[in-house]
Amino acid sequence: MKRFALTGAAGYVAPRHMKAIKETGNRLVAALDPFESVGIIDSYFPEAEFFTEPERFEAFLEEAREQGQGVDYLSITSPNYLHGPQIRMALRQGAHALSEKPLVLTTDELDQLAELEERSGRRVFTILQLRVHPALVGLQRRLALERGKKDVILTYITGRGKWYLKSWKGDIQKSGGLATNIGVHFFDLLYWFFGPVEHVEVHHRSDTLVAGYLEHERARVRWFLSIDASFVPEELRAKGQRTYRSITVDGGEVEFSGGFTDLHTEVYRRTLAGEGFVIADTREAIRVTEEIRHKEIGGNAPRHPLLEG
Numbered sequence: 001m002k003r004f005a006l007t008g009a010a011g012y013v014a015p016r017h018m019k020a021i022k023e024t025g026n027r028l029v030a031a032l033d034p035f036e037s038v039g040i041i042d043s044y045f046p047e048a049e050f051f052t053e054p055e056r057f058e059a060f061l062e063e064a065r066e067q068g069q070g071v072d073y074l075s076i077t078s079p080n081y082l083h084g085p086q087i088r089m090a091l092r093q094g095a096h097a098l099s100e101k102p103l104v105l106t107t108d109e110l111d112q113l114a115e116l117e118e119r120s121g122r123r124v125f126t127i128l129q130l131r132v133h134p135a136l137v138g139l140q141r142r143l144a145l146e147r148g149k150k151d152v153i154l155t156y157i158t159g160r161g162k163w164y165l166k167s168w169k170g171d172i173q174k175s176g177g178l179a180t181n182i183g184v185h186f187f188d189l190l191y192w193f194f195g196p197v198e199h200v201e202v203h204h205r206s207d208t209l210v211a212g213y214l215e216h217e218r219a220r221v222r223w224f225l226s227i228d229a230s231f232v233p234e235e236l237r238a239k240g241q242r243t244y245r246s247i248t249v250d251g252g253e254v255e256f257s258g259g260f261t262d263l264h265t266e267v268y269r270r271t272l273a274g275e276g277f278v279i280a281d282t283r284e285a286i287r288v289t290e291e292i293r294h295k296e297i298g299g300n301a302p303r304h305p306l307l308e309g
Helices: 014-023 039-043 054-066 080-092 107-120 134-145 184-194 263-272 279-294
Strands: 003-007 027-032 049-051 073-076 096-099 124-126 150-158 197-205 209-216 219-226 243-249 252-254
Touching (some): 003 014, 014 039, 014 263, 049 054, 054 080, 073 080, 080 124, 107 124, 124 279, 134 252, 184 209, 184 219, 184 279, 197 279, 209 279
Parallel strands (some): 003 027, 003 073, 073 096, 096 124, 150 219
Antiparallel strands (some): 150 243, 209 219
C-alpha cells in the first residue's frame, strides 16, 4: 500500500484521482485546496487530513517524513500554473509526482523539472489517459503500420459559461490559453498517432476560439478548438448537447465517445507498475502548444471547415 497526498481536492478532476488511489489499493493521507468544498473526500478517504494552506500542507508532509511515514506520491490536480511548483514540492518531500497535464506551460520549465528529477532520485509522472483508451490504442497500432500522410480534421467544442473567462482558465498566464487548457490532450494524441510536428500555423485566435494547421511527420491536420457552444452542430444543440468532439482521418471518423470511466485508474496502475508516462512523453505537446500561444495569425495551409467563409 502506497501513501498518497493530493492537491486541488475541490477541482473537477480530483474525484477521478481519489477513485484511482482507492481502486489500486492505496491510501490518501492528506489533501490540499484553498476551497473547502471537498466533501467528496468522504466517499473515498474520510480519514485523510485536509489543509487549505500550502505551507501547512507541506509542513504536515515534512513532519510525516521525519517520522518515517512520508508520502510515496503527490497527485496534482490543481490549476495549470501550480503544477510546476507542486511538482517541486513533491520532489522536496522525497515523493514521486503524478500530475495532471500539462505538466508545465513551457519547455524551459520542463527542462528545469527534468534536472530536479535527476537530482532528487524521484520521478515525475503525468496523466495521458487518452493513450490507454482501448479504441485509441488499437487505432495507434494500426496507423503505425500504414504509409503516407493522412489528412486529419480535429474538432473539439466544449461549451462553457461566462464563468470560464473570469476564472484562472481565462488567464493565459495561468492556463496557457485555450490550445493548452482544452487542447493539450488532443495535441498529445496527434503526436502519438502521427509523430513530431514539423510546421505550425494559427488561423484564428480569440478568447473563445483557436484554430489552425499542423504538419506532422505522417499527417496534415486542420484543428479547431472552442468553448462557444454555438459551434456544436445544430441537430445536437437541439437535444441540449453543448459538447462536440470529432477526429476524422482521411474522411473516416474516429469514434471514442465511450470508454472513459476507468482511464485514470489504468494510468495509476501503469504508473505504480513502473510503466507511467514521464517528462519525455509530454515534451512535444507542450512545445506545440507553446508555439501556438505565441504564433502570429496567418499561413497558407487549408483552413478548418468551420472557418471557411
